[in-house]
Amino acid sequence: MIRLLSAGFKRLFTNKIFWTIIAVMCALSVFVNINLYSNMKEGYAVDVANCMFVFIYAVPIGIAVLCSSYIGSEFSDGTIRNKIVIGHSRVAIYLTNLAFIFVSSVMFMLAYVLPYSVVGLILFGKSGVGISAIALNFGLSLLTLLAFTSLYSLCTMLLAKKAAAGIVCLLLFMAGFMCAMSINTRLEAPEYHQGYELKDDGSVGLGEPQLNHRYLRGTKRAVYEAANDILPSCQCIQISRYGTPHTSRIVISNLILLAAAAVVGAAAFKRRDLK
Numbered sequence: 001m002i003r004l005l006s007a008g009f010k011r012l013f014t015n016k017i018f019w020t021i022i023a024v025m026c027a028l029s030v031f032v033n034i035n036l037y038s039n040m041k042e043g044y045a046v047d048v049a050n051c052m053f054v055f056i057y058a059v060p061i062g063i064a065v066l067c068s069s070y071i072g073s074e075f076s077d078g079t080i081r082n083k084i085v086i087g088h089s090r091v092a093i094y095l096t097n098l099a100f101i102f103v104s105s106v107m108f109m110l111a112y113v114l115p116y117s118v119v120g121l122i123l124f125g126k127s128g129v130g131i132s133a134i135a136l137n138f139g140l141s142l143l144t145l146l147a148f149t150s151l152y153s154l155c156t157m158l159l160a161k162k163a164a165a166g167i168v169c170l171l172l173f174m175a176g177f178m179c180a181m182s183i184n185t186r187l188e189a190p191e192y193h194q195g196y197e198l199k200d201d202g203s204v205g206l207g208e209p210q211l212n213h214r215y216l217r218g219t220k221r222a223v224y225e226a227a228n229d230i231l232p233s234c235q236c237i238q239i240s241r242y243g244t245p246h247t248s249r250i251v252i253s254n255l256i257l258l259a260a261a262a263v264v265g266a267a268a269f270k271r272r273d274l275k
Helices: 002-012 016-041 055-076 079-085 090-124 131-159 162-187 218-230 232-240 247-271
Strands: 196-198 204-206
Touching (some): 016 055, 016 090, 055 079, 055 131, 079 090, 090 247, 131 162, 131 232, 162 218, 218 247
């Protein structure tokens, strides 16, 4: 296992796509700071913590790209077959690849957060958001990224081909965020709409509030709220807004997703015929 980790990290840190994504995350942090500074100059209230968790949207894309490239190359180059020939178990190979991609996702996160924080503190000063809220968000971010890593590793280890794995991972990402946006739109719909009425003098005034028929109630709302906490893409939206009311449910669902994806992926990989 130690030899697998050592060789894998050496290969990872010489991967051009890995360093390209690191550079993109650094550039994104600078761009976001410039945008916030521009808003501050226009008179808007700006806090350094406002966009600290923008990385939660970008890192899953980086994971999808790296996962398909890194693991796909191991299949196409015959590296995985060679590891099995010299005595490494398939489960160990699967888990070490999962570890490599998760470590990469943490480094992508740091590539955004560190330059963003340094430049942001210089430009905007100390944040008004509490340290405990920021620390909680970072902990939840790591679990959410781990969930994305487990899903993408499962897809890539079973598909093997880089192009197919990359497309599937990116489609999974896009579908997840489209679903997340739909769920959030429904949950944020107001219970009542402001009503208007036409007065005798021809002017329009405020009337009685009107019931919003799209407002979720009862069991349906509970199902949507559960999906909002369970789906990693929905968690990203909550984390970026510092709004995670059901922290324990998010933690438990991510751990279950990680365990399920790892068990299914490792079991399927053990039965896979490597040509």
